[in-house]
Amino acid sequence: KAGVTQTPRYLIKTRGQQVTLSCSPISGHRSVSWYQQTPGQGLQFLFEYFSETQRNKGNFPGRFSGRQFSNSRSEMNVSTLELGDSALYLCASSLAANYGYTFGSGTRLTVV
Amino acid sequence: GDSVTQMEGPVTLSEEAFLTINCTYTATGYPSLFWYVQYPGEGLQLLLKATKADDKGSNKGFEATYRKETTSFHLEKGSVQVSDSAVYFCALSTSNTGNQFYFGTGTSLTVIP
Numbered sequence: 001k002a003g004v005t006q007t008p009r010y011l012i013k014t015r016g017q018q019v020t021l022s023c024s025p026i027s028g029h030r031s032v033s034w035y036q037q038t039p040g041q042g043l044q045f046l047f048e049y050f051s052e053t054q055r056n057k058g059n060f061p062g063r064f065s066g067r068q069f070s071n072s073r074s075e076m077n078v079s080t081l082e083l084g085d086s087a088l089y090l091c092a093s094s095l096a097a098n099y100g101y102t103f104g105s106g107t108r109l110t111v112v
Numbered sequence: 113g114d115s116v117t118q119m120e121g122p123v124t125l126s127e128e129a130f131l132t133i134n135c136t137y138t139a140t141g142y143p144s145l146f147w148y149v150q151y152p153g154e155g156l157q158l159l160l161k162a163t164k165a166d167d168k169g170s171n172k173g174f175e176a177t178y179r180k181e182t183t184s185f186h187l188e189k190g191s192v193q194v195s196d197s198a199v200y201f202c203a204l205s206t207s208n209t210g211n212q213f214y215f216g217t218g219t220s221l222t223v224i225p
Contacts, residue, residue: 004155033212043201043215056212090155092213098144098163098205101213103155 002026006091006104013111018079021107025072025093031055032074033101034066037088046089049074081111114139118202118216125192125223133187133219135176135202143204145169145178145185150199150218159187159200192223 005024013019025032033056034046045058049068066076072093078085088108092101119134137143144163148156160169165180174189185202202216 006155035215042217045212048212092156098161100144100146100158100161100205101148101156102158103148105155 004091004093004102004104006089006107008107009105010108011110013081013109015081015083015111017081018077019081019109020075020077021089021091021109023074023076023091023093023104025074025091026102029093029095029102030072031094031096032068032072033092033094034074034076035090035092036060037090037106038086043090046076078109083111085109086111114143114204114206114214116202116204116214116216119219121199121218122220122222125221127194127223127225128191129223131187131189131192131196131221133200133202133221135185135187135216137183137185137202137204137214139183139204139206141206143206145176146203146205146213147174147176147185147187148201148203148215150201152198156201192221194223194225197221197223 007022031050033048036044048056052068063079068074088106090106092103115138146161147159149159150156160171162169162178168177176187199218199220201218203213205213
């Protein structure tokens with residue numbers, strides 16, 4: 001079966017712009033989570049969506065937002081980009097907590 | 113709160129050496145425990161998991177046992193290969209907080225021929 005698909009794979013944006021990243025989970029997975037990965041901070045939890053509702057949220061500013069659609073596909077949006085937002089953004093889907101995540105390959109965002 | 117503490121890296125081993133990467137956790141409730149592996153330029157892949165105390169997860173020669181008494185989930189492999197070079201993450205999840213996973217900081221492993 002198809003894995004978690006993230007688009008685009010690479011993105012270069014300018015400070016102050018906004019960006020939208022997309023994630024298509026594994027079919028049947030209703031939980032979608034987003035993580036930011038940087039060399040300095042490691043993996044940091046952004047938020048989790050389940051059945052179109054945000055169920056958990058990490059400690060990120062309001063510039064980071066997300067949503068989930070009725071087909072479980074999810075998007076995350078970052079407004080007013082800063083240089084420090086440069087990172088690998090990973091999406092993961094899951095059936096349930098004890099099944100583990102399946103991660104996508106990530107979107108590499110570079111802010112210049 | 114829930115957290116995972118993972119052995120600092122980087123770790124460099126010769127091919128066929130024995131590998132141990134330590135992982136301890138703090139959790140309320142009864143967590144499930146996981147090891148993930150990340151190869152360069154890729155996302156994380158689930159390596160193995162254990163969902164209750166004394167369970168042993170295993171995959172591709174890697175093993176880890178869920179030790180509740182020591183709150184540990186150490187990753188081991190008897191004979192590493194160059195292809196095992198990657199970053200390894202220990203993680204836990206509890207159903208108390210939806211599907212939020214707590215990850216360790218990752219341990220970079222390099223295996224030299």
